[in-house]
Structure formats: C-alpha cells, structure tokens
Amino acid sequence: MLKKIYKNKQAMVGLIMIFIVLFIAVFAPIIAINDPEEINPMNKFVKTSPHYPLGADQLGRCVFSRLVYGARYSLGISIPTLFILALISISIGTISAYLGGRFDDIFSIISDIFMAFPPLIVVLSLVGALGQGIRNIVAAVVFSMWVWFAKIVRSFVLMEKNKEYIIASKIAGCSDYKIIMSHIIPNILPSLIVCFSTGIAGLMLMISGFSFLGLGIEAGAAEWGSMLSSGRAYLYSHPSLIVYPGICILFTAAGFNLFGEALRDIISPKEV
Amino acid sequence: MLKVKKLYKQYIKKDRKGKKTIINAVDSVSFNLEENKSYSLVGESGSGKSTLARLITYIEKPTKGKIEINDEDLSKMSKKILRMKRADFQMVMQDGQSSLDPRIKIYDSIAEPLRNFKKLHKNEEKSRVEELMKKVELPLELLDRRPYELSGGQQKRVCIARAISVDPKFIVFDEAVSGLDVTVRKKVLDLLLKLRKELKSSYLFITHDIDVAMYMSNNISIMKSGRIVEEIQDVKSFNDFKHAYSKMLIKSLPPKKPCREFRRKDVNKQIL
Amino acid sequence: MKDILTINNLSILLRKNQSQIVKNISFNLEAGKILGIIGESGSGKTLTCKAIMRLLNEKKFTIKGSIRFKGDDLLKMKEGQINNILGKDISMIMQNPMTAFDPMMKIGTQIVETIRAHTRLSKKEAYFMGMKELKKMNLKGVSEIMNSYPHTLSGGMLQRIMISIALMLRPSVIIADEATTALDVKTQSIILDEFNKIRESGIGLIVVSHDFGVIAKVADNVIVMKDGSIIESSSVYEIFENPQKKYTKELLNSRLLIREMRHA
Numbered sequence: 001m002l003k004k005i006y007k008n009k010q011a012m013v014g015l016i017m018i019f020i021v022l023f024i025a026v027f028a029p030i031i032a033i034n035d036p037e038e039i040n041p042m043n044k045f046v047k048t049s050p051h052y053p054l055g056a057d058q059l060g061r062c063v064f065s066r067l068v069y070g071a072r073y074s075l076g077i078s079i080p081t082l083f084i085l086a087l088i089s090i091s092i093g094t095i096s097a098y099l100g101g102r103f104d105d106i107f108s109i110i111s112d113i114f115m116a117f118p119p120l121i122v123v124l125s126l127v128g129a130l131g132q133g134i135r136n137i138v139a140a141v142v143f144s145m146w147v148w149f150a151k152i153v154r155s156f157v158l159m160e161k162n163k164e165y166i167i168a169s170k171i172a173g174c175s176d177y178k179i180i181m182s183h184i185i186p187n188i189l190p191s192l193i194v195c196f197s198t199g200i201a202g203l204m205l206m207i208s209g210f211s212f213l214g215l216g217i218e219a220g221a222a223e224w225g226s227m228l229s230s231g232r233a234y235l236y237s238h239p240s241l242i243v244y245p246g247i248c249i250l251f252t253a254a255g256f257n258l259f260g261e262a263l264r265d266i267i268s269p270k271e272v
Numbered sequence: 273m274l275k276v277k278k279l280y281k282q283y284i285k286k287d288r289k290g291k292k293t294i295i296n297a298v299d300s301v302s303f304n305l306e307e308n309k310s311y312s313l314v315g316e317s318g319s320g321k322s323t324l325a326r327l328i329t330y331i332e333k334p335t336k337g338k339i340e341i342n343d344e345d346l347s348k349m350s351k352k353i354l355r356m357k358r359a360d361f362q363m364v365m366q367d368g369q370s371s372l373d374p375r376i377k378i379y380d381s382i383a384e385p386l387r388n389f390k391k392l393h394k395n396e397e398k399s400r401v402e403e404l405m406k407k408v409e410l411p412l413e414l415l416d417r418r419p420y421e422l423s424g425g426q427q428k429r430v431c432i433a434r435a436i437s438v439d440p441k442f443i444v445f446d447e448a449v450s451g452l453d454v455t456v457r458k459k460v461l462d463l464l465l466k467l468r469k470e471l472k473s474s475y476l477f478i479t480h481d482i483d484v485a486m487y488m489s490n491n492i493s494i495m496k497s498g499r500i501v502e503e504i505q506d507v508k509s510f511n512d513f514k515h516a517y518s519k520m521l522i523k524s525l526p527p528k529k530p531c532r533e534f535r536r537k538d539v540n541k542q543i544l
Numbered sequence: 545m546k547d548i549l550t551i552n553n554l555s556i557l558l559r560k561n562q563s564q565i566v567k568n569i570s571f572n573l574e575a576g577k578i579l580g581i582i583g584e585s586g587s588g589k590t591l592t593c594k595a596i597m598r599l600l601n602e603k604k605f606t607i608k609g610s611i612r613f614k615g616d617d618l619l620k621m622k623e624g625q626i627n628n629i630l631g632k633d634i635s636m637i638m639q640n641p642m643t644a645f646d647p648m649m650k651i652g653t654q655i656v657e658t659i660r661a662h663t664r665l666s667k668k669e670a671y672f673m674g675m676k677e678l679k680k681m682n683l684k685g686v687s688e689i690m691n692s693y694p695h696t697l698s699g700g701m702l703q704r705i706m707i708s709i710a711l712m713l714r715p716s717v718i719i720a721d722e723a724t725t726a727l728d729v730k731t732q733s734i735i736l737d738e739f740n741k742i743r744e745s746g747i748g749l750i751v752v753s754h755d756f757g758v759i760a761k762v763a764d765n766v767i768v769m770k771d772g773s774i775i776e777s778s779s780v781y782e783i784f785e786n787p788q789k790k791y792t793k794e795l796l797n798s799r800l801l802i803r804e805m806r807h808a
Contacts, residue, residue, distance in 0.1 A: 164370040167331055172434060173358050173388030183373050316728040318698060424585065451725075453584040453754050458798035480728040524733035526757025530780045 004266045011262035017255030025071040032065035036222040045238055057227075057241055058234060066222040067248055073223040074252060078204040081138050085203075086196055088146045090185070093153025098161060098180055107154070111147040119144035119206070127215045134217060137210060141203065152195055156188040190267045198260030201253040208249050224249050273474065274305040274328070274361075274442060279337035281323050281498075297323045298334070299498035305442060310468060310475035312485035314521065315495035321478050324495070325446040328476070329363045330354065341441070359389040362435035366447040368427030372419040379415040382433050389438045404433040407470075409463060425456035429463070436467060442474035449484060461487055482510075482521050494518045548716050548748050549573040549596070549634075554609035556591055556600070556772075566591055567772040568609070573717065578739065578749040580763030580780065582756060582795065588772040589752045593721045596750075597636050598626055613717070632662045635710040639722040641702035645694040652690030655709055662713050673712065681708045681738065700731030707738060718742065719750045724758060736761045756799045760784065768792050 005011045024031060033053065040060035048055050054063040096107035114122075122144035123137070130136040160166070161184065169183055208225030211217040217226055224245040231241030281298040297320045305311055315321040326332045328339060330346050339346045341360060349357060362385075365371045372381050382401050386392055392400060405412055408429040419427055428448065435443050445464075449457045461484065468475060477488045485492055486507060494502040494517060502515040510522050549572060556566035566588040573579050583589045594600050596611055598618065611618040613629060621629075638644050646654060655674035656667055665673065671690070678686045681704045694702060703723060710718055720739070724732040739749055739762045751762055759766055759780065766783045768776040768791070776789045787793045 164365050164367055165373045167326075168363075168365060168371040168431070168434070169373065169384065170331060171329060171358060171363050172385035173355055173438075174384065175355060175388075178388075186375055187373065316730055317700075454756070455584060455794060455798045482729070521729060524729040526729075526732070526736070526755065526761045528757075528760065529784050530760040530763070 005263070008262050008266060010258055011266065014255050014257070014259030014262060017251060018259060021071050021075065021252045021255060024068055025075045028068045028072050032062070032068045034062035034065045036061060036066040036069040038062070045234075054244055055240060057231070058238075063241070063244060066227060067224070067244055069222040070224040070227065070245065070248060071252070073217070073221065074204050074208065074249075077134060077138060077207050078200055081141050081203055081207070082196060082200050084138070084142050085146055085149055085199075086192075088142065089149035089153050090192065092146070093150040094157050094180060094184065096150070097154040097157035098176065098184070107150075111151055114144075114147040115151075117144075119148075123210065124215065127210070132215075132218055137207065137215065137217065141206065145203075149195070149199065153188075153192065156191055157184055160184050160188050190263075194260055194263045194267060197263060198257060201256035201260070204256070205249065205253055273307045273342060275338070275340040275343075276304070276328065277302050277338040277340075279324070279327060279339065280335045281320070281327055281332065282335040296320075296498045298327060301337075301495075301498075301500055303493065303500070303503070305474050305476060307441070307474060308472045309491065310477065310489035311491045311493070312477040312479065312489040313493050313495055313500075314479060314482050314485045314518075316480055316521075318497075319495045320498040321480075321495050322446055325363060325444050325476075325478050329358075329361055329444055331363075356389065359385075359438040360441040361444070362438065362440040362442075363444040363446060364428075364431050364435050364448045366450060368424055368431055369419055371431050372427060374419055376418070377415065378417055378419070378422070378430055381419070381430060382415075382437060385434055385437050400437070404437055407436065407467065408433045423456075424452055425460060428452065428456075428460055432460075432464070432467070436471060436473075439471065440473055442476060444476045444478065446478050447480065448477075450480065457484075464488070482518075483525060494521070546575050547572040548575050548614055549750075550610075550612040551592075551596070552610045552612070554592065554595065554607070554611065556588070556595055557606040557608070559604050559606055562606075565605075565772050566595070569769075569772075569774045570609075571767055571774065571777065573748045573750060575716065575748050576743055576746045577764045578743050578751055578762050580759040580766045581750060581752045581769060582754065582759050582766060583769035584754055584795075586771070587769040589769050590721055592769075593636065593719050593750065593752060596719060597630055597634065631658075632713045633715050634717040634719065635713065635715045637703070637706050637710055637718065637720040637723045639725055641699060641706050642694065644706060645702065647694055650691060650693055651697070651705060655690070655705075655712075658709055659712055677708045677712045678705065680711075681705070682734070683708075700727050700734070703727060703731070703735060704738070707735065707742075711742065715747065717748045717750070719752070721752045722754070723751070725753065725755070732758070756784075756796055768795070 005015070033051070038061060040056070043052065043056045043060035044058060046052055046056045046060070052062050052064065054067070057063055057066070092107065096104050119141075123140040126140035126143060127136060130140065166179060166183060169179055174183070208223070208228070211221070211223045211225035212229045214226070214229065217223050220226070220230070227245040228242050228249075231238070231245070234241050279298055279301045280296060283295045283297055284292050285295050286292055299320070301324060303311075313321055313324070323332070327334050330339070333347070341357070344357075346354065346357075372378075376384075379401060382404055383397055386397055386400060401415070402412060405415065410426060410429050410433070414422060414426065414430075419430070422430065431448075449460055452460060464475070465488070475488065477485060479485050479488075482492075490507045491505050492503075492507050493500050494513075494515065496517050502513065502518050504512055507513075513519055513522060551572065552570050554566060554569050555564055557564050569592065571579065581589045581592070591600070595605075595607055596618070600607065607619060609619075613634065618626065618629070645651070652671060652674065655678075656670045659665060659670040659673060660667070663670070675686050675690060678689060683689060683701065683704055689697065689701070689705070697705075707723075724735050727735065736758060739751065743749060743762075749762075751758065753759055763780045766777065766780050767774050768783070768789070770791055776783070776787070776792050778788075783792065784796070787796060
C-alpha cells in the first residue's frame with residue numbers, strides 16, 4: 001500500500017500539503033517573525049513590509065505570525081479530537097457489530113437518537129452549558145460526532161464478520177478477542193484510515209466554523225476561524241484580513257481531502 | 273463418536289403481509305458417525321446441508337436437538353471449553369480463497385490453529401508447519417506468499433493443512449471440492465483419501481455431486497429440504513439407491529459418454 | 545451447414561508486457577450446432593468469449609485476427625454497428641447469474657428494459673412477451689417471478705431467466721460461459737436439456753466448460769484449450785473414443801475415474 005501511495009500523484013500532493021502544514025505548526029516559533037499576540041496600535045493595518053510580511057490587523061498584530069500559529073490550533077485540536085473519536089467509535093462500533101443481538105439493538109436505538117440532532121445544535125448547546133475552552137469544544141465535537149463514525153465502523157465490521165475466513169478462524173480455535181484484534185480490525189483498517197482521513201478535513205472546518213461563531217476558542221486567539229470572524233468587519237477596507245486565513249483553511253482541508261480520496265481510490269478494487 | 277439426535281434449525285420468515293412462517297432448514301436429522309470411517313452427505317443447494325455442517329461444527333446453534341461428541345453434549349459446554357474442544361472437529365469450507373485471511377501469510381494461516389490449541393515452541397511450530405506442507409504436497413516456498421497469490425487448488429490444500437494440523441477426530445468437508453477444475457479436484461480428492469489413512473480420523477463429506485460422494489465413501493446419506501431421505505451403508509453402485517429423489521439425482525448426472533439417443537429423443541419428450 | 549461465426553487466428557495480448565494469453569486460435573460455429581470449449585482455469589476460454597462479445601478493455605488487451613459474424617468482422621466494426629449485433633444477434637450467458645442482474649431492480653423491469661433496448665415494443669407488450677418466454681423455460685409462478693428482486697430467487701432460476709432473456713431477442717449465436725458450473729446437478733441437467741432444445745431451433749451455441757460431462761451431454765464439436773492454444777479439436781464422439789493428446793486423456797480420466805475406479 002505504501003508503494004501505491006508513493007506512486008499516486010494525488011495522494012502525494014495531499015501528503016505534501018499535510019506535511020507543509022504540519023511543519024509550520026511544529027516549527028511555528030521559529031517561522032513566525034513576531035509574537036502573534038503582540039498588540040501594537042501604532043502598526044494598525046500596516047501594509048506588507050519586511051517586518052510584517054503580510055501586514056498587520058486591526059490591533060496591529062502580525063498577520064503572518066498569527067497564521068503560522070493558527071496551524072497549531074487547527075491541527076492541535078482536530079487531530080486529538082480525531083484520535084478520541086476513532087478510539088471511541090472503533091471500540092463501540094466493533095463490539096456492537098460483532099456481538100450483535102440485543103447489544104446491537106441498543107446501540108442502534110442510541111445512535112438513531114443521536115443522529116436525529118444535527119451536530120451543530122448539539123455542540124451549540126453543549127458549549128453553552130459547559131462554557132468556552134478548547135477542552136470543552138473537543139468534548140462537544142466528540143460527543144456530537146462519535147455515532148456517525150461508530151455507525152461506519154459498525155457497517156465495516158458487519159461486512160467483514162460474515163466472511164468465511166472468520167468462520168474458519170473460529171474453527172481454528174481463535175477466541176472472539178483474537179478474531180477481532182488479529183483478523184477483523186487489521187482487515188478493515190485501510191477502509192477506516194480512508195474514512196478518518198477524509199473526516200479530519202470536516203472536523204477542521206467544523207472547529208474553524210465554531211470559532212468563527214465565537215464558540216469554543218476565546219475571542220482574539222490566533223485561530224483561522226476566529227481571524228476570519230474578526231476580519232469580517234473590515235471586509236471592504238482590508239479584504240486581505242479574511243482572504244489569508246480563508247486560504248489557509250482551504251489549503252489544509254484540501255490537503256486532507258485529496259489524500260483521503262486518493263487513499264480510497266487505492267484501496268478500492270479496480271476493474272480488470 | 274459423534275451422535276446427532278433430532279437436530280432442528282428453524283428460521284422465521286415473514287411474508288409481505290407480515291405473516292410469520294417457520295422454515296425448517298434442518299428438520300429432525302439424526303445420525304451417528306463412528307471413528308475412523310468416512311461418510312458422505314448429498315443434497316442440492318438449499319437442502320440444508322451447509323446449515324447442517326455449521327450446526328455440527330457448532331458455528332451456529334441448533335434450535336432443538338442434541339450433538340454429542342464422545343458422549344459429551346456440546347450445548348452444555350462453556351464457551352472456553354467448547355473452543356478448546358474444536359480441535360477435535362474441524363471443517364474445510366467451499367471457497368479456499370475466502371476461507372483464508374487475505375492479509376496473512378500462508379505460514380501464519382497454517383500455524384494459527386497450532387498456536388491456539390497446542391502451545392508449541394517456535395522451532396517446533398516451524399517444523400510442524402513444514403511437515404504439514406509436505407503432507408498436503410505443497411512446496412515450502414509458498415509459506416511466504418499470501419492467499420491471493422495461490423491457485424485454487426493450492427488454497428484448498430492450505431485449508432486442508434489447517435484442518436489436519438491439530439489431529440482432529442473428524443473433519444467436515446462442506447462442498448470442499450466444488451469450484452475446482454476437474455484435474456485439480458481429482459488430485460485433491462486423492463490427497464484426502466491418502467490423508468485419511470494416515471490420520472485415522474472420520475470424514476463427513478458434504479457435496480451436491482453424488483459422483484464425488486461415492487468416490488469418497490460408501491456410507492451415503494441423501495438430504496432433501498432439511499431431511500435425510502435415504503441412508504445407505506456400503507454402497508456398491510448407483511443401483512443401490514431406492515428413494516425416488518436419489519434416483520432423480522443420479523439421472524441428472526451428466527452422461528459418461530456422448531450418445532445420440534439421449535440427446536434428441538429424451539430431450540424432446542421432456543420438454544414438449 | 546452454414547457457418548455463422550468464424551474465428552481466424554485470434555490472438556489476445558496483454559498490452560502491458562505483450563505476453564500472449566490466447567495464441568492464434570481459429571474455429572467456426574455452425575448454425576444449429578453446439579460447439580463445446582473445454583479447458584481449465586487459465587486456459588483462455590473465458591477471454592476468447594469476452595473477445596467475441598467485445599467485452600475486453602482495449603486499453604489493456606491487444607486483439608489480433610478476425611471474428612467474422614455472418615461474414616462481417618466484429619473487430620473492425622464501429623461502436624454503433626457493434627451494439628446492434630451484440631446482445632441481439634450474439635448474446636452471452638455468464639457463470640454467475642447473481643452478478644448479471646441489477647440487485648435493486650425487479651426481474652420484470654429488467655426484462656422489459658432489455659427487450660425494449662433492442663425492439664420497438666411498448667412496455668406492456670414487452671412485459672407480456674417476457675412472461676410468455678419465461679413460461680417456455682418451465683418456470684413456475686411466472687407473474688410472481690416478474691415481481692421479485694434477484695436475491696429472492698435461486699441461482700438455477702436466475703440462470704434460466706438469463707437464458708430466456710437471451711432467447712427473447714432471437715439471437716443467432718449464444719455463448720454460455722460456464723453457465724452451469726455454479727449450479728447443482730439437477731438444475732444443470734435442466735439447463736443442458738434447454739440447450740439441446742435451443743439447438744433444434746437453429747441457433748448456434750458455444751458452451752464453455754471445464755467438465756467433460758457437460759460437453760458429452762450437449763456438444764457436437766469440441767475444442768480443447770490449454771494455456772491459450774487449441775490443442776485438439778474434433779467431433780464429440782471422436783474426442784471421447786479416441787483422444788489424441790495426453791492432456792485430453794488426463795481431463796477425461798479425472799472425470800471418469802470418479803465413477804469407475806472408486807475404492808480400488
């Protein structure tokens with residue numbers, strides 16, 4: 001599979017885009033020229049200059065440095081969220097599909113209830129109840145999204161569980177735990193990776209969207225979504241303030257989506 | 273050694289009006305298998321023969337009835353004991369490729385039952401796997417391959433190696449040779465006959481082909497819609513079958529040699 | 545009799561490495577006769593059928609030689625012309641009937657669509673024509689079958705429906721690629737009888753199988769294929785009584801041994 005990723009142009013482009021963002025996020029303190037939080041009213045809306053590569057915003061903060069630090073927020077929130085989501089949904093989805101029977105029925109009822117509410121509403125009310133903060137928005141996103149992923153995992157496991165080699169390994173004396181861990185999960189893992197890697201772009205957009213609405217991340221933080229939101233007021237006079245964070249969001253989301261879609265093409269069987 | 277008493281497997285089917293009808297996939301089947309003997313079970317698709325195979329190997333639970341191995345009731349065993357008991361009754365299924373985990377190398381596939389039932393040392397395990405490969409007449413280089421790189425006949429032999437690895441008391445073959453080319457089928461059948469002499473285990477050979485059934489054994493049972501309609505021991509020729517259904521099955525066999533009579537007259541009579 | 549399908553020096557090559565999978569084969573099919581092609585998996589018999597039906601991906605395979613249907617070379621025809629012939633004059637019955645049907649569509653709808661794609665009948669007329677043809681195939685409960693989805697029917701029934709769909713368009717050639725392999729003996733026997741009956745009506749059949757029993761029951765002439773070449777071809781009686789090649793004998797023996805030499 002790695003070899004195929006290496007050969008697939010779309011996957012490589014996506015991967016390079018992801019790595020660029022990752023690199024920027026990790027080395028943000030080195031790349032950023034200025035302190036992203038440093039307010040300097042003297043430099044309000046300054047034009048592009050060597051000291052301010054992309055100019056400054058309405059409070060005189062360096063836009064370039066804020067964008068660089070913004071990568072930390074975007075990846076730093078969406079990747080851990082995804083891991084928590086993956087962990088919860090894989091374990092619950094797998095158990096529910098494998099055990100079947102009453103357990104599966106209960107899961108279906110719960111998931112139907114959860115899916116009846118759009119994630120946005122769940123997050124809005126949760127953040128309203130829990131208050132602001134990165135931890136709260138992560139919790140809220142996980143709480144609203146896990147069913148969707150668990151359902152996908154469940155359907156993959158259901159498909160795999162009825163294959164003959166699972167019966168064969170049961171006859172060969174494998175315990176349920178071993179069947180799940182060494183046969184089912186490894187075999188559905190490629191499909192899961194695809195599903196989660198396209199999911200991460202969605203999560204990122206979702207989190208940026210929430211901070212655009214002023215949910216979760218405190219106002220004024222160097223997050224792309226909230227930069228968009230505060231730049232909105234200067235749409236006509238200084239459009240660059242919303243163009244730059246917009247491009248960043250687009251770039252990162254596109255990177256993950258391209259990679260995920262290419263992965264899907266790689267693992268799905270081709271016609272001969 | 274294996275006693276099956278009044279075994280039932282029932283499914284509930286709902287028709288369009290929501291009316292429930294009970295369908296007996298296996299309908300009051302009883303038989304005894306003795307040690308070191310081979311048996312054949314013949315039935316068309318839909319006769320319940322595969323369901324019966326899954327019941328005997330306890331992959332599915334019977335609705336009613338008893339299965340005893342050496343006077344021990346399978347339904348009374350705990351899950352763990354049943355799992356260890358599986359070493360005594362193995363099954364080889366129809367499709368070689370789908371009975372093997374596509375991700376796992378042949379070596380590990382063959383070693384899997386050994387690891388589950390017999391705690392062997394690494395070196396012992398290796399020599400045992402190699403010995404099994406010799407028994408099923410496969411070259412050792414295949415051990416590093418994955419299932420899809422093998423031909424149908426080779427995959428089947430790997431499945432057989434898995435089944436015989438734990439010295440089972442009896443093996444159920446569920447349509448184990450259908451789907452193979454004739455020359456390959458012949459070789460696999462001959463291999464099984466040879467192995468039986470070495471292993472001293474019982475075979476239950478389930479097939480739709482009365483020809484294959486008679487080649488493998490002279491204790492033949494004929495199954496039709498869930499019931500065993502005829503049971504003959506020591507079959508010598510096709511003339512021994514008395515039941516109308518068995519005679520019909522024999523009549524449907526393709527002819528040994530082309531003959532003009534059979535083609536024109538008979539055909540016209542049947543259809544017009 | 546008149547040849548309806550003539551295949552001359554047909555070769556199929558893989559584009560990727562130019563390896564020959566089907567090597568320079570020639571044969572012909574007469575109207576009202578059944579030609580049996582026997583060979584094991586990998587012998588190129590399925591590829592040959594697909595080449596006749598123009599089902600091979602031309603980006604992957606190079607096809608050489610000629611396939612003449614009533615004198616016209618199928619390989620040289622244009623898209624539009626070929627679509628008029630394939631499916632109507634030459635139709636194919638595949639090994640797995642389950643995958644040949646759209647699982648989301650009722651049998652009746654699929655039959656009507658197939659008929660209407662090739663004729664100018666109205667929906668109602670096509671429906672009745674479908675019913676009539678299904679009845680001919682010894683199928684019971686025809687109106688119920690027309691109303692059901694493919695997965696609710698057995699493999700044997702679907703295969704018979706496939707055959708009747710193929711027959712509805714009154715083709716001159718039917719290619720049956722391992723059409724009975726997945727079925728049990730009883731259904732196989734019914735379908736083979738059906739083939740014998742089709743032959744009577746003057747249609748040419750190509751029956752591909754790995755089983756000499758099937759060939760013995762229906763074929764007039766037999767081609768034995770191995771590794772992409774035709775190694776032997778003659779009348780069915782000739783093959784069974786006096787096989788020339790060692791491989792043919794081996795094929796014959798592995799079938800007959802089962803019945804004659806058991807418990808030796």
